[in-house]
Amino acid sequence: EVQLVESGGGLMQPGGSLRLSCAASGISVSNNHMSWVRQAPGKGLEWVSVIYMSGGTSYADSVKGRFTISRDNSKNTLFLEMKNLRVEDTAVYYCARVGGGVIPTISDGFDIWGQGTMVTVSS
């Protein structure tokens, strides 16, 4: 069974740091383009970051310079390192696979999602 399981969320103060994890089973994070997407309370979906099979990365302007996406191929796990957290970073964070077609394509949507982990930034 294909599954993505996020962990690491919690309550943090502004300016703090947090690392989210996404353990994958049934798929290989190194052989897929993987992404983080978040949804703030009462708001819509917001793409955060992507790491490509090649190892290249891209970030939303709202998190660039503060968040770092990475993966551990041996643990088949995706990470999101978040620094200098802001109140507006409060959201449910989902990891998701970029896919849906027969062959992974960079323009694919997100076909597999985790259940999400809640990050709350508040003083």
Place this chain on the structure above:
Amino acid sequence: SYVLTQPPSVSLAPGKTATITCEGNNLLSKSVHWYQRKPGQAPVLVIHNDSDRPSGIPERISGSNSGNTATLTITRVEVGDEADYFCQVWDSSSDHRVFGGGTKLTVL
């Protein structure tokens, strides 16, 4: 940055046909994906690449893309279709994924 615009809400009676639009500049040049998100659940991909239905998605759900507008159509809507629906594209110029603001579908 690229912007996708959706109506905030759509309401209709059971059995009717729901159409949810997604507008963006030169949208036809991009692959549009649609997601259904119910409260407390992760989003589900319901339309891929403008009009492809992933396995398990009912034929009542379809998509199209023309000009500057993509459309998600749900025929014979049911109470179980109540959810937020989001469109999404990859913007090659910025290498960013972009979501529309979402449309809340209410089945009265």
